[in-house]
Amino acid sequence: MQVLEAIEGRSSAKKFSDQGVPASTIESLLRCAARAPDHGLLAPWRFVVLLDQGREVFAAALESALRRRHPEADAETVSRERSKAFRSPVLIVVATSVSSHPKVPDVEQVLAVGAAIENLILAARAAGLGTMWKTGGAAYDPTVKHALGLADTDQVAGFIHVGWPTEMKPVRAVDIGGVTRWVSNAGA
Numbered sequence: 001m002q003v004l005e006a007i008e009g010r011s012s013a014k015k016f017s018d019q020g021v022p023a024s025t026i027e028s029l030l031r032c033a034a035r036a037p038d039h040g041l042l043a044p045w046r047f048v049v050l051l052d053q054g055r056e057v058f059a060a061a062l063e064s065a066l067r068r069r070h071p072e073a074d075a076e077t078v079s080r081e082r083s084k085a086f087r088s089p090v091l092i093v094v095a096t097s098v099s100s101h102p103k104v105p106d107v108e109q110v111l112a113v114g115a116a117i118e119n120l121i122l123a124a125r126a127a128g129l130g131t132m133w134k135t136g137g138a139a140y141d142p143t144v145k146h147a148l149g150l151a152d153t154d155q156v157a158g159f160i161h162v163g164w165p166t167e168m169k170p171v172r173a174v175d176i177g178g179v180t181r182w183v184s185n186a187g188a
């Protein structure tokens, strides 16, 4: 698939089949992610790949984080929260691990992780896979980070669902937000 086609026709997957994804394909997605522009070559990304029963770790973390935030949550709410872990056969948690650097501000490291996630998403699309980038309250809950083996100082940038799509969102109309100014032949 051509790069422009991958970008222009991208949309998120709403549903996935149960079929697994080969480990070699997942590794290739991670390599593409880590190919992102990276000021200072700090590799500020951290990846946690959850497969098969590994997703249970995430489900348990989602449940305990929900119960902590909402002790009144009923069984149906808890079950809905846990089911998020099983929406796709593969879940790649991407976190930002910012290190103090004299020339690379924190925000640039966070931006590099965003670029890495987009690389991963486009590489997945080129492989025929669908993705959905999610966050929500669990992304900001320290118990979820701990359960995933991330450091206290890491920040979850996204829970990236990956799998063979059975239903895609429509490709939306894009909004470039207007162009503030075109500058050409300045001074002419």
Ligand SMILES: Cc1cc2nc3c(=O)[nH]c(=O)nc-3n(C[C@H](O)[C@H](O)[C@H](O)COP(=O)(O)O)c2cc1C
Binding pocket: 010, 011, 012, 013, 132, 133, 134, 135, 136, 157, 158, 169, 170, 171, 172
């Ligand atoms: C940092 C980030 C966090 C997101 N978190 C969520 C989320 O928690 N739930 C959700 O429905 N969409 C979330 N999205 C948006 C979806 O991934 C998706 O991009 C959006 O619904 C637009 O659909 P499209 O990708 O098909 O164009 C998030 C996107 C980003 C960049």
